[in-house]
Amino acid sequence: MQPFHYSRASSIPQALEIQAMAGQDRSRPGTAYLAGGTTLIDLMKLEVMRPQNVIDLRALSATHGAIGWDGTNLHLGAFASMAAVANHGDVIEHFPVIAQSLSLAASAQLRNMATLGGNVLQKTRCAYFRDPSWQACNRRTPGSGCAAIEGLNRQHAVLGTNDHCIASYPGDFAQALIALDATVTLSGPEGERRMPFAALHRQPQDRPDIETNLAPGEIITAFTVPAGPWTRRSLYLKVRDRQSYEFAVASAAVALEMNGRVVNEVRIALGGVATVPWRARDAESVLRGHTLDEARANRAAQAAFNGAVPRSHNAFKIALGQSTLVRALLDAASLEVSHG
């Protein structure tokens, strides 16, 4: 691990002040915010991340860690732990897809440590990204190439890829957020702003190393998720190489509003198969206003993977991703949902 200067902030303004001052010191480039540390410390040990300044934001869990449900919106402080949100009664009852996406991720210890803000910013598990002995990785070293395109790419993405990067986005919670049209609140040097969660992550384009649209120094402080007639009939289906404590090979976040057997409204996002949290709007269009049966679900799943680009070892993800979405849709349609 590279040496770094450590500092603690007990408020957002203090964090931004320290960050700004560190940014002025060209002798020690690179500043990272530390929250749960489950991604950052891991990648610092691997020397994939080499910040020379680390600003510890853990104390912000006291001021930015609340979970609130007001009957219209779910408010999630970005410094709430994954475990706290996964186990929260209102989240489980009103937003099951959110609770499931969190409880099916990582391990109990990691969920106790990791924060929501850090969770959505977690880095890809691409083995070439995580191992600096591989010279070619555009996500780690811009312009160096991509070792995965011609390498072992079973775990890699089939949606949202290009010739610069095919690394898959590893998270689960982000799929629930993008499916439910969440917004994210940010604090930065220029003040506070909100953006649709769907605008947070960037597809690789020609700079895979620029993973988000966060401005330098910005901190995620909260997520807001609006309730809809579909949010209670929602679920997260995660298919893995083993039953627990594993990243998704393919996953689907689904929320449905049914009128009998007809789909009034639907929200779909896919995980494990794309470079970023992936909203499947084409699949939603296939379902809206139609009777939901297996044939219609299959048509939606095919639409979801239109344009998918398989590589040498991951073509199975197209069929698996489609099957995952079909099962998620049919399971969600058959859920018993009370409207008390």
Add this chain to the structure above:
Amino acid sequence: MNEEQDNNQPVSRQRRRFLVGSAQGGAAALFLSPLGNLGAAAPRKPASSEDIVSDARTPLPMTLEVNGKPHSLRLDTRMTLLDALRDEIGLTGTKKGCDHGQCGACTVLVDGRRELSCLTLAVAAQGREIQTIEGLANADGALHPMQQAFIEHDAFQCGYCTPGQILSAIGCVREGHADTPESIREFMSGNLCRCAAYPNIVAAVTQARQAMEE
């Protein structure tokens, strides 16, 4: 060793390095004394302060509270809580397995919750109550119900993962996730056992849950 030498340099030389640093940017003032930043306001210490640090490798003074006892240490910011427990404090019951948060061998209780000491910086664990396997038994030597249950159910072979399993299992019970064998398996999945003592671990956790709830 370099850190020790740096630390023992005359104050005048430290001061000179500090002045060079601060001329390049004001950030130095905030990063010099990490412990000073615990308060609400960011301190700007005068250049004569003794805890001047311009080399990030210089050990920092810190206090860790482990099993109810404070330990005053000087540690590199890079040191994990796991290495501090084992190599600095001498509590080797907490085990290093993968060192990357994948195996659970290093699990300890932090403020009562199970966390991974290998992904926790020691410097960031200040002000938090850390409990390790050494802190579970009573002063009279009576084992914690989870320790006793692991012995009674032969819930290990080589024993290397066992301290982490036991701390994690206590967390699992406290979280309310030990009601069924299925739930225990799911919520203990962060603790790997290469000897595959899993059936006996599930039995031990089931027994200890009842004892802990009595």
